[in-house]
Amino acid sequence: MTSVSVIGCGNMGGALLRGLAESGNYTLTACDLDPEAREAVEEYAETTDDPAVAADADIVVVAVKPHIARDVVDDIELSSDQTLVTIAAGVSTDALADRTDATVVRVMPNLAAETRNMAAAVTESTVTDDVRSMLDDVGEFVDIDEELMDIATAVNGSGPAFVFYLIDAMRQAGVESGLDDEDARVLAAQTFKGAAETVLRSDEDIETLIDAVCSPNGTTIEGMDVLWDSDADEAVVDAVAAAERRSKELADESDDE
Incomplete structure (x- = not known):
């Protein structure tokens, strides 16, 4: 059984976790200096405050x-047969590779790992079979060039918050019209x-899937006409672009340290 900390x-x-x-x-180990953080995961893993x-x-x-990823890596001693996975936004594999003998793999996951529905991006040049298996066990992942990690951070890393926002807008619409x-x-x-x-399961493009829901003169086409006439898509694109910009800023800040 693979051990993961x-x-x-x-x-x-x-x-x-x-x-x-x-x-x-x-077999899982959870490490954090905060006792409350350790307590929150003690049901799922052995806990420790010792990085060693x-x-x-x-x-x-x-x-x-x-901003503390480098310091953490400096504090632990890993061998060449181990794998270091970093999920710190903006911290490149090169920034950590000289600080450890382990293979460094950069992953951008999201919170849906908890329900094993995660969307993740991983550096295709360094990903190992063990990391592929680990990511498979908690969702879906794609291999990408590390240069694309900033946009991946925006799409799948920040994306859940954007989706939560849209879900809540639909919830509000239902409540305003009488739903519990x-x-x-x-x-x-x-x-x-x-x-x-x-x-995910269909071979059709998204526009075709939209058309399949839109019966002529039906309810869906009425709603879609409102969306097509709005700037809703542009707002989503702008939100993703803003998140991507911030990821690049974090990368620049990391490089300056």
């Missing part, structure tokens, strides 16, 4: 803020879940 048990590190624990395929203990794993995931709040929440969220699954 996660250093940094905040939102993303905790989500990854919960998803991996549910898969049942790993966490370093004794096949895969060591560094899930800390970008919880009923509207379930209908909106499940609709996004089902639509996403349809996109």
Whole structure:
């Protein structure tokens, strides 16, 4: 059984631990200096405040803020037969490779790792089979050139927040027209879940899928006409672009350290 340790048990590190624990395929260690963070994941992993203990794993995931990622890697000793996975936004593999003997793999995951529905991007030039298996166990992933990590950070890393925003807008519309709040929440969220699954399973492009829902003179085409006449798509593109810009800024700040 592959051993995985996660250093940094905040939102993303905790989500990854919960998803991996549910898969049942790993022995897990969680490392954090904050007792409350350790307590939040003690059901899923052995916990420690000692990075040296966490370093004794096949895969060591560094899930800390970008500005301390280097310091964390400097504090742990890894060998060439281990893998270091970094999920710190803006911190390149090159920034860490000289600080460790381990293979460095950069991953941009998202919080849906907790439910094993994660979307992730991983550096195609360094990804190992063990990391591929780990990512497979908590969702879907794509191999990309590291130069594209900033846009991946915006699309799948920040993307859940944008989707939550849209789900809530649909929930609000339902409530304003009389639906119970919880009923509207379930209908909106499940609709996004089902639509996403349809996109992943279908060979059709998204425009064709939209057309399939839009009967002539029906309800959907009326709503789509409103969206097509609006700037909704541009707002989403702008949100993704803003997140991408910030990822690049973090990378520049990281390079200056």
